[in-house]
Amino acid sequence: MNALYPPVEPYEQGMLDVGDGNLVHWEVCGNPRGKPALVVHGGPGSGSNTASRRRFDPDRYRVILFDQRGCGRSVPHAADPATDMSHNTTAHLLADMEQLREHLGVERWLLFGGSWGSTLILAYAERHPERVSEIVIPSVTTTRRSEIDWLYRGAGRFVPEEWHRFREAVPEAGRDDLVAAYSQLMEDPDPAVRTKAADDWCSWEDAVLSLEPGGTPKPYGSRSSAARQALVRIAAHYFANGAWLEEGALVRDAGRLAGIPGVLLHGRFDVGGPLSTAWELARAWPGARLHVIEDAGHQGSATMSAEIRRALDGFAAP
Numbered sequence: 001m002n003a004l005y006p007p008v009e010p011y012e013q014g015m016l017d018v019g020d021g022n023l024v025h026w027e028v029c030g031n032p033r034g035k036p037a038l039v040v041h042g043g044p045g046s047g048s049n050t051a052s053r054r055r056f057d058p059d060r061y062r063v064i065l066f067d068q069r070g071c072g073r074s075v076p077h078a079a080d081p082a083t084d085m086s087h088n089t090t091a092h093l094l095a096d097m098e099q100l101r102e103h104l105g106v107e108r109w110l111l112f113g114g115s116w117g118s119t120l121i122l123a124y125a126e127r128h129p130e131r132v133s134e135i136v137i138p139s140v141t142t143t144r145r146s147e148i149d150w151l152y153r154g155a156g157r158f159v160p161e162e163w164h165r166f167r168e169a170v171p172e173a174g175r176d177d178l179v180a181a182y183s184q185l186m187e188d189p190d191p192a193v194r195t196k197a198a199d200d201w202c203s204w205e206d207a208v209l210s211l212e213p214g215g216t217p218k219p220y221g222s223r224s225s226a227a228r229q230a231l232v233r234i235a236a237h238y239f240a241n242g243a244w245l246e247e248g249a250l251v252r253d254a255g256r257l258a259g260i261p262g263v264l265l266h267g268r269f270d271v272g273g274p275l276s277t278a279w280e281l282a283r284a285w286p287g288a289r290l291h292v293i294e295d296a297g298h299q300g301s302a303t304m305s306a307e308i309r310r311a312l313d314g315f316a317a318p
Helices: 050-055 090-103 116-127 145-152 160-168 178-185 191-209 225-240 276-284 302-314
Strands: 012-019 022-030 035-039 061-066 109-112 132-138 262-267 288-293
Touching: 012 090, 022 090, 035 050, 035 090, 050 061, 050 302, 061 090, 090 116, 109 116, 116 132, 132 302, 145 178, 160 191, 178 191, 178 225, 191 225, 262 276, 262 302, 276 288, 288 302
Parallel strands: 035 061, 035 109, 109 132, 132 262, 262 288
Antiparallel strands: 012 022, 022 061
């Protein structure tokens, strides 16, 4: 069985004015009368991708995708140094999701997404549990400061040479808080400084992912320069602020998800986002099922793709 459905194109799309000068791009594909499902992309700042459309049975799902503020096809784009980042926070994105739901006339929707997307999904669902029918998360993260510290410092013990380069690329005064230092570099008026900082950040991310079995070579470094700069500027901005979330709150408050069926899929060899977070969340969330994928890392695997399809197909009934 192919884990992906055939390619499908949107039958509806637009730009939603969410305020603060931001227009959020959205699209809908599949069956207009199907079960509503929202794809919440990662990053933060990665933008949505067409492959996510193919996770869903187009005959049974009404699939909604959107680009979070500042990235993808949303405007203004964070690669533009004039774009104001003060209006790009977790609270803003949660409000955007609610505004999109109301705009599209959705009563309740299934939420799907991994990595940073899982953080946003959990924050939304804990705030609006009555609007969520089910949740499917591959590669669980909650963006705790401890998780951020692991990815940008702790994981360096596996690739010390690459981490040394990542660290040495920022001014000495900022080396005790690399994420904040990179966030400052991405606000530098010199485009050469911003470009180098984005490239150095993406090289580090690629080094961590290189430790995984399979996966795509240089998934960060192979993006366009504008996409890299938007991703790094947004990600560093969020991570330097702990995503404006109380430390550990998403796991602590997972009891609010009681009654919402959830499937958590996590790769055993996810170096950047270790399995422990998914395990803790599954213990705290009544009704969640955790599947550990033995041949996967953060980027997934054929096995994980098959399990994603199994989960989404299982929830496809209205």
